[in-house]
Amino acid sequence: MAEDEAAVGFLLDEVIVAAAGRCLDPIPLEPAILDKLTQLKLAKTREQKPISP
Structure with a gap:
């Protein structure tokens, strides 16, 4: 869980850019x-x- 939605969005964008950079033909x-x-x-x-009590 994360409280800062902007930070999560930024990190997801970084993951996408890094993954696309490692692919020969990113789709x-x-x-x-x-x-x-x-x-x-x-x-x-x-x-x-x-399950928590």
Whole structure:
């Protein structure tokens, strides 16, 4: 979790630029595919998170 949305956005932009710089032919994921991957990861994370009293 992060409180500073601008910082998270900046870091995500840096990740995208760095990843594209390492690819021979960078092609971004379709938004629907990216959303599905994100939702699956969030669901998996919620399943593994221990329940707090």
